[in-house]
Amino acid sequence: MFEPVIGIEVHAQLKTESKLFCPCSTRFDASPNSNTCPICLGLPGALPVLNKKALEYGIKTGLAFNCQIAESSGFDRKNYFYPDLSKNYQITQDAFPIGTNGHIDVMSDGTMRRVRIKRVHLEEDAGKSVHEGGAITGAAFSLEDYNRAGVPLLEIVSEPDIRSPKEAYEYLLMLRRTLLYLGVSDCKMEEGSLRCDVNISIRPKGSDKFGTQVELKNLNSFRAVERSLEYEVQRQSQVVADGGEVVRETRHWDETSQVTVSMRRKERAEDYRYFPEPDLPRLSIKRAWVDEIEATLPELPWARRMRFIRDYELPEYDASLLTDTQELADYFEAAVREYGQAKTVSNWVMGELSRLMNATGIGIERVKVSPGDLAAMLTMIDKGTISGKIAKTVFEEMFAEGKSPETIVKEKGLVQIADEDELRRIVDRVIEENQEVADQVRAGKDRAVGFLVGQVMKLTKGRANPTMVNELLRQRLSD
Amino acid sequence: MRPNELKAHELLPMIRRKEVTVEEAVTETLHRIAAIDGTIQAYITVAGEQALGKAKEADARLAKGEPARPLEGLPVAIKDNICTKGLRTTSASRYLEDFIPPYDATVVRRLEDAGAIIVGKTNLDEFAMGSSTENSAMFPTRNPWNLKRVPGGSSGGSAAAVIADEAVFALGSDTGGSIRQPASFCGIVGLKPSYGLVSRYGLIGYASSMDQIGPMTRDVKDCALVLRAIAGYDPSDSQSYPKELPDYTGCLVSDISGITVGVPKEFLEEGLSDTVKDAFMKALDKLEELGARIMEVSLPHSRHALAAYYVISSAEASSNLARLDGVRYGYRASGCEDSASMMAMSRGEGLGPEVKRRIVLGTYVLSAENHETYFNEALRVRSLIARDFREVFEACDCLVGPTSPTVAFEAGEKTRDPLEMYLSDVYTVPPNLAGIPGISVPCGFDEEGMPVGLQIMAKQYDEETLLRVAYTFEEATEFHKRRPEIQKGAHESAGGERSV
Amino acid sequence: MIITKEDVGRISTLARLDLREDDQSLFAQQLSGILRIIDALAEVDTEGMNQMVSPAGLTNVFREDIVLPSVDPEEALSNAPDREGAFFKVPRIMEVD
Numbered sequence A: 001m002f003e004p005v006i007g008i009e010v011h012a013q014l015k016t017e018s019k020l021f022c023p024c025s026t027r028f029d030a031s032p033n034s035n036t037c038p039i040c041l042g043l044p045g046a047l048p049v050l051n052k053k054a055l056e057y058g059i060k061t062g063l064a065f066n067c068q069i070a071e072s073s074g075f076d077r078k079n080y081f082y083p084d085l086s087k088n089y090q091i092t093q094d095a096f097p098i099g100t101n102g103h104i105d106v107m108s109d110g111t112m113r114r115v116r117i118k119r120v121h122l123e124e125d126a127g128k129s130v131h132e133g134g135a136i137t138g139a140a141f142s143l144e145d146y147n148r149a150g151v152p153l154l155e156i157v158s159e160p161d162i163r164s165p166k167e168a169y170e171y172l173l174m175l176r177r178t179l180l181y182l183g184v185s186d187c188k189m190e191e192g193s194l195r196c197d198v199n200i201s202i203r204p205k206g207s208d209k210f211g212t213q214v215e216l217k218n219l220n221s222f223r224a225v226e227r228s229l230e231y232e233v234q235r236q237s238q239v240v241a242d243g244g245e246v247v248r249e250t251r252h253w254d255e256t257s258q259v260t261v262s263m264r265r266k267e268r269a270e271d272y273r274y275f276p277e278p279d280l281p282r283l284s285i286k287r288a289w290v291d292e293i294e295a296t297l298p299e300l301p302w303a304r305r306m307r308f309i310r311d312y313e314l315p316e317y318d319a320s321l322l323t324d325t326q327e328l329a330d331y332f333e334a335a336v337r338e339y340g341q342a343k344t345v346s347n348w349v350m351g352e353l354s355r356l357m358n359a360t361g362i363g364i365e366r367v368k369v370s371p372g373d374l375a376a377m378l379t380m381i382d383k384g385t386i387s388g389k390i391a392k393t394v395f396e397e398m399f400a401e402g403k404s405p406e407t408i409v410k411e412k413g414l415v416q417i418a419d420e421d422e423l424r425r426i427v428d429r430v431i432e433e434n435q436e437v438a439d440q441v442r443a444g445k446d447r448a449v450g451f452l453v454g455q456v457m458k459l460t461k462g463r464a465n466p467t468m469v470n471e472l473l474r475q476r477l478s479d
Numbered sequence B: 001m002r003p004n005e006l007k008a009h010e011l012l013p014m015i016r017r018k019e020v021t022v023e024e025a026v027t028e029t030l031h032r033i034a035a036i037d038g039t040i041q042a043y044i045t046v047a048g049e050q051a052l053g054k055a056k057e058a059d060a061r062l063a064k065g066e067p068a069r070p071l072e073g074l075p076v077a078i079k080d081n082i083c084t085k086g087l088r089t090t091s092a093s094r095y096l097e098d099f100i101p102p103y104d105a106t107v108v109r110r111l112e113d114a115g116a117i118i119v120g121k122t123n124l125d126e127f128a129m130g131s132s133t134e135n136s137a138m139f140p141t142r143n144p145w146n147l148k149r150v151p152g153g154s155s156g157g158s159a160a161a162v163i164a165d166e167a168v169f170a171l172g173s174d175t176g177g178s179i180r181q182p183a184s185f186c187g188i189v190g191l192k193p194s195y196g197l198v199s200r201y202g203l204i205g206y207a208s209s210m211d212q213i214g215p216m217t218r219d220v221k222d223c224a225l226v227l228r229a230i231a232g233y234d235p236s237d238s239q240s241y242p243k244e245l246p247d248y249t250g251c252l253v254s255d256i257s258g259i260t261v262g263v264p265k266e267f268l269e270e271g272l273s274d275t276v277k278d279a280f281m282k283a284l285d286k287l288e289e290l291g292a293r294i295m296e297v298s299l300p301h302s303r304h305a306l307a308a309y310y311v312i313s314s315a316e317a318s319s320n321l322a323r324l325d326g327v328r329y330g331y332r333a334s335g336c337e338d339s340a341s342m343m344a345m346s347r348g349e350g351l352g353p354e355v356k357r358r359i360v361l362g363t364y365v366l367s368a369e370n371h372e373t374y375f376n377e378a379l380r381v382r383s384l385i386a387r388d389f390r391e392v393f394e395a396c397d398c399l400v401g402p403t404s405p406t407v408a409f410e411a412g413e414k415t416r417d418p419l420e421m422y423l424s425d426v427y428t429v430p431p432n433l434a435g436i437p438g439i440s441v442p443c444g445f446d447e448e449g450m451p452v453g454l455q456i457m458a459k460q461y462d463e464e465t466l467l468r469v470a471y472t473f474e475e476a477t478e479f480h481k482r483r484p485e486i487q488k489g490a491h492e493s494a495g496g497e498r499s500v
Numbered sequence C: 001m002i003i004t005k006e007d008v009g010r011i012s013t014l015a016r017l018d019l020r021e022d023d024q025s026l027f028a029q030q031l032s033g034i035l036r037i038i039d040a041l042a043e044v045d046t047e048g049m050n051q052m053v054s055p056a057g058l059t060n061v062f063r064e065d066i067v068l069p070s071v072d073p074e075e076a077l078s079n080a081p082d083r084e085g086a087f088f089k090v091p092r093i094m095e096v097d
């Protein structure tokens, strides 16, 4: 049996207004080369000036991933030629990254695993090449747009601690969740604001050696990461089982056919001729500054999940779903503050609310039902003002219109019928219209009562108090 | 005297008093260029129309009674590796032959805001790599004192323009001596400020950790005047000195009594020509006579400065010049099938041999197998060189030595062996490595009438002491007053004719 | 250290610099001469010395995260050797072997 050894490199675009080293906008959808200036176009004589916000975001993220923040940091030049790289060097951090030695905890198949973070560093993005015909292979020419050149990226590199494709998926989810909680990145893979490269090798289970690494590219979703890794584990295991050897190479994930395809062999490491960027002074990150930034950290997803389990006595499953985004967790907590019973709120948030959100594609931040209204509705159920069944209708209306539950119940006349006389009249009518079933009940076929209850509900459009209806029916039929 | 022959501090009050209009000053300068630049070849681009337009605007402003600005109406030449918006900036490279920057360098903004009028862009060794202006891809510039000789480099065009009255002052750039050595060869004043004192934004980068822009003027007073206008914090240059600066014209006091002047013994060793040594010794006597205390000092690591300099400057240059790839601007080779070969061919065809040599050297010292032995070691030696300076400045206020081991050499004399050319920077390189200021002032002439320069160095950001010593020396000597008599046609055997 | 013609060839590939055969030989010879001087660096006792990257000695120089107008795309493209629409145009990126 083989086990995979997986390491992941994530590039997350930082949510700053301006680029890392120049004041051009970072807007995603601008027309080609309209967000450029002498600095990001790499014109002769132009010089970089560091965006303070980007650095702060870097420190913040490092802290969130439990990294040691470098007291002394700085930038280096990574030299290589590529048409989308306007200076033909990338300003990045090589020798002194902002953060090192961190970790992320992930839950995978019911067990908690700790994935170590090797480093977190800042760097500038390159521009974008648009290839004739859509693909680089076969294109006779390419077109360069430098709007993205110089956009701030945070590179987050894991140690090769991940042991399954599922775990890789969970790691990425937790990483993205954390970045979103921090508010430092939009993490939109479809817009390229989150990108990942994956390294995978296999080794016999129990071995502590490392096999030959294969790098996977073109991973456009977390699912693609998981599937491509599953494919690679299979492929590499097969190669070894057949007596072959895995080659060190870069492989391309083909989404359509769900396989990886060899791109190029890596004969030897590229020589990037890193050296300290002489145009930028070094960074001295004092403890007081780090503390100041640390104080702005929100409660992070993992901690919040644990607190939900502890304080609200929620099952792990509920806690994990409710803390998926900060907004959802905030919503839940606000409703619990009003209503009190966490598990009931959780059931509604994960049940009806999530169902309607999924069906309409509306995110929690745009949901019209306030946590207070949800709490009010739950209280109405408790008080018997509406039935649990009617509550679903009321909630749908709240979701669609944003009105308070009281208003909807009043407008639509949805108040529960709990008047005994009124209910008795309806029950009698149902018995009269369904003599055959009534006789069955009288003959002792208890299950037939359900049908009659259903008929009462139908007549009252669900507003009848079900307990009372049951009782009245039995009373009438045992007379 | 015609306006273009005056010093800035002489012309300025005349413009202020409206004895000379800005248009006259500019027109006379352009006339001089038209008359003499065919011989000197100092300019790559002359911005006649633009300059006249600005001159008229300036006159109109003055006529309305607006106050004259600090450099109002002064015709200035800008070294062609400093970006000027809308005005071709070539860095004397075929690669940038048609490059028109969409932005101004900070110094250009500052000069224009101070009222100076750019008359043109001056020649240099391609990308400032060289010591004779013979490495220009355009044409060589000739030394106005002797047309068969080089004006020095790389700011040779600026130096020649100033001494040949083709501009009242000029800007140069200095990475390893490129302002001071041509100033010395052409008999003018050239200042390399402390690293960070003058913004590099818009200066086409050669070695980022050493490049500085500085004034090239006819005397020290002009030097202070121009420095005051261009120095100071610039948020666009992250290495720019963030503190308040003194008024440099305020330190022009003719008094150096009690000042301690150190003479590094390493600057007087082998390689120094007798004539330069003679002139220097006389200058030393003069300084002593003026009340300075002379003291021999040692900069033990300065003999490694040239080695460290060539490693660091080539490394930085190889990276800085990587952006010249034929994609966004500049020269592109034709008929290339793929991007990689397009880049390699464009660079191969667009760049000159000295530039290519340094790119290869720089890439070599940065490559994985040599990085530690050469590049990192050079950076450590650089620390030692800087430490040597710090230590001697505990005992002396300034240091003096010859600017260059020789006077201006003959054109073609050192072009065959790059190493020999490099040796002419031996005294100017250490201040760039350490980031301290250095100035070259005229201190004599050899028997053939070629000027000799005295280099004065001071602590980082202590331009005041530097200017004060230079000014006092200048006030007590006559060398800066001598002007060349240009022999039109005498260059003909020297070759290197301008083709356009 | 001696630089061979092959070294020069390898380095010029790394530096994307097309050099003629005779230039490669000439550079190898000239750079070997220069390296003889540079090799003297090895004799210097640099024990314990920091690598001096910049003489400015500054730390923490920043700008605030503020957007300023970019250049007009026409201006950005004004020096382009080849363009298509508002893009810079380059020959194929996949190398032709």
Ligand SMILES: [Mg+2]
Pocket: A092, A123, A155
């Ligand atoms: Mg990266």
Ligand SMILES: [Zn+2]
Pocket: A019, A022, A023, A024, A035, A036, A037, A038, A039, A040, A041, A150
């Ligand atoms: Zn920009």
